[in-house]
Amino acid sequence: xxxxxxxxxxxxxxxxxxxxxxxxxxxxxxxxxxxxxxxxxxxxxxxxxxxxxxxxxxxxxxxxxxxxxxxxxxxxxxxxxxxxxxxxxxxxxxxxxxxxxxxxxxxxxxxxxxxxxxxxxxxxxxxxxxxxxxxxxxxxxxxxxxxxxxxxxxxxxxxxxxxxxxxxxxxxxxxxxxxxxxxxxxxxxxxxxxxxxxxxxxxxxxxxxxxxxxxxxxxx
Amino acid sequence: xxxxxxxxxxxxxxxxxxxxxxxxxxxxxxxxxxxxxxxxxxxxxxxxxxxxxxxxxxxxxxxxxxxxxxxxxxxxxxxxxxxxxxxxxxxxxxxxxxxxxxxxxxxxxxxxxxxxxxxxxxxxxxxxxxxxxxxxxxxxxxxxxxxxxxxxxxxxxxxxxxxxxxxxxxxxxxxxxxxxxxxxxxxxxxxxxxxxxxx
Numbered sequence: 001x002x003x004x005x006x007x008x009x010x011x012x013x014x015x016x017x018x019x020x021x022x023x024x025x026x027x028x029x030x031x032x033x034x035x036x037x038x039x040x041x042x043x044x045x046x047x048x049x050x051x052x053x054x055x056x057x058x059x060x061x062x063x064x065x066x067x068x069x070x071x072x073x074x075x076x077x078x079x080x081x082x083x084x085x086x087x088x089x090x091x092x093x094x095x096x097x098x099x100x101x102x103x104x105x106x107x108x109x110x111x112x113x114x115x116x117x118x119x120x121x122x123x124x125x126x127x128x129x130x131x132x133x134x135x136x137x138x139x140x141x142x143x144x145x146x147x148x149x150x151x152x153x154x155x156x157x158x159x160x161x162x163x164x165x166x167x168x169x170x171x172x173x174x175x176x177x178x179x180x181x182x183x184x185x186x187x188x189x190x191x192x193x194x195x196x197x198x199x200x201x202x203x204x205x206x207x208x209x210x211x212x213x214x215x216x217x218x219x220x
Numbered sequence: 221x222x223x224x225x226x227x228x229x230x231x232x233x234x235x236x237x238x239x240x241x242x243x244x245x246x247x248x249x250x251x252x253x254x255x256x257x258x259x260x261x262x263x264x265x266x267x268x269x270x271x272x273x274x275x276x277x278x279x280x281x282x283x284x285x286x287x288x289x290x291x292x293x294x295x296x297x298x299x300x301x302x303x304x305x306x307x308x309x310x311x312x313x314x315x316x317x318x319x320x321x322x323x324x325x326x327x328x329x330x331x332x333x334x335x336x337x338x339x340x341x342x343x344x345x346x347x348x349x350x351x352x353x354x355x356x357x358x359x360x361x362x363x364x365x366x367x368x369x370x371x372x373x374x375x376x377x378x379x380x381x382x383x384x385x386x387x388x389x390x391x392x393x394x395x396x397x398x399x400x401x402x403x404x405x406x407x408x409x410x411x412x413x414x415x416x417x418x419x
Contacts, residue, residue, distance in 0.1 A: 031405035039405065068412045075357045075415065076380055082358060083274030092269055095291050096262055102295050108256040132255045146244060148251030148307075170248035209248045 035061045042066055046073070108132075113156045115197055128156065131196060135167060138191040142183045144175040148209065156198065164202040165192070170209035181205040242266075250307030253298070261301075265294055268311055272318045279322040279377045281366050289325060293317040312383070319382045323392050326374055357415055364414035368407055375400050376407035 031039040037055065042065055045056060056062045110128025117124045132150050139147030147169050154163035165188065171180055185203045192200050241249065241263045252260035269290060276286035296317055304313050365373055378384045378392070386404075390397040 031401065031408075039408065040401070068415075071357075071415060072361075072408070072412060073380075075361050079358050079361055080271070080274045080278070080381055083277055084270040087270035087273050091273070091287055092266060094287070095265055095269055095294055098291050099258075099261070099265070099294055099298065102298055103258050103261075108254075129256045133257070136252060136255070136257060146241075146248055146252075148248040149255050168248070168251055170244055209245050211244050211248070 033061050033065055035059050037062055037065075039065060039069070042069060046070065111157055113196060113198065114159050116159070126196060128152070131156075131192070131198075134191055134195055135165070135188050138187040139167070139169065139184055142180065142187050144172040145180045145184050145207075146170045146211070147184070152198075154201075159197065160199050162201045163198050164204065165200060166204045166206065168206050168208050170211050171207045173210050173213035177207055181207060245308065246310045247307035250301065250304060250310050254301045254304075254307075261298060264297075264310065264314075268314050269294070271311075272314055275315060275377070275381050276318055276322055278365060278381055279318075279374065280325065281370075281373065285325060289318060289321045292321050296321070315382055316384075319378055319384060319392065323374070323378070326370065330370070360414055361411065364411050368410060372403045372407040372410075375403040376411070379404055 033039070035055075037059070042056070042062060045051070045053060046066065046069060056066070108129045110132075112125040112127060113131060115124040115126055131152075135150045136147045139145060147167050150165060150167040152163050152165055155161045156163055167184070167188065169181075169184060171177055184205050188203050189200060192198055241252075241259055244260075244263070246264070246267075249260045249264055253264060272290045272293060273286055276289040277283055280286050280289060293314065297314055304310060365377070368376070374393070375389055378389045379386070384392070386397050386400050389400045393400070
């Protein structure tokens with residue numbers, strides 16, 4: 001079976017000019033050098049950090065092709081970085097503005113958590129999403145730790161039912177994790193008691209991330 | 221709760237006092253955004269939007285379309301954040317969304333072109349001003365990319381900038397993997413040749 005799809009833009013390939021100075025590594029249709037190595041293999045070799053390879057190390061053709069590939073990668077990275085660095089501020093603000101409306105449409109409300117009201121006929125509730133926001137805000141008051149996600153175990157829609165809360169958190173590099181987790185737990189318990197009627201039996205804090213030790217956005 | 225959450229989002233620009241969200245790692249930001257925190261999502265938009273745009277510009281060969289593709293990608297990302305199990309992989313996840321959106325757009329642009337035989341919008345780099353000012357390898361690459369046949373450029377950018385494998389590209393484009401391989405090989409050869417002059 002042929003390696004070339006008849007629908008591909010083969011015609012373009014066939015009219016390519018020949019390299020006149022001979023400095024461009026020539027490859028056949030399938031990207032194989034005259035020495036038998038394919039450009040794909042050389043890409044893999046680069047990705048692997050150029051491990052020892054008896055053939056590649058002494059093949060002038062491979063070396064030439066590698067130089068080209070490296071230069072292409074370097075220039076491509078430079079071009080992309082340059083474009084990224086020059087993204088106009090108003091474009092970024094435009095994305096954010098467009099997202100505000102979307103956010104309003106897509107609020108993660110979750111379940112309705114009932115609240116007691118003196119008037120028997122009034123039905124009052126707070127959404128799970130709002131309680132999560134409460135928990136995040138409680139965490140924001142504790143310096144050195146930031147709440148990620150929170151989830152509830154137990155039937156939050158049933159008044160008085162026991163509910164345990166699990167939160168993930170990111171702690172600042174170097175803080176005492178035991179102490180700060182305890183502080184966060186108290187802050188969350190206090191706020192949930194003040195603003196909801198949930199019967200919270202436990203708040204479990206799982207610190208699964210650290211911040212402040214490297215560049216922002218770097219995986220820790 | 222809609223109004224409260226929306227306000228929370230709107231306040232974000234002024235709200236710089238408490239938690240330095242911009243200092244946080246991707247995972248906790250994704251966790252917060254998944255739980256509905258618009259401020260955390262805003263940090264993600266600022267952190268990766270420019271890179272996504274740079275990718276889309278090369279893929280679409282059009283700045284205006286790139287901006288639209290990124291906007292659409294963020295809307296999809298916000299809706300599907302809960303499907304992302306490892307928040308620290310958000311960057312490549314976002315780039316993949318850009319790949320999909322960009323390919324869809326190129327495809328519908330081609331379909332439209334077939335019907336109406338309308339010329340594809342001239343690439344930004346083909347203007348007389350920029351072509352006269354090509355002064356570096358970077359500019360040479362930019363120009364050479366813009367002049368590539370669209371299907372070759374698409375495959376090359378998906379691979380070299382988007383980091384997709386041949387099989388992933390083949391799946392995205394609904395063409396056989398060897399076709400993708402061939403297009404990339406030809407694109408690479410043309411680009412290499414164009415760069416030679418700037419060694």
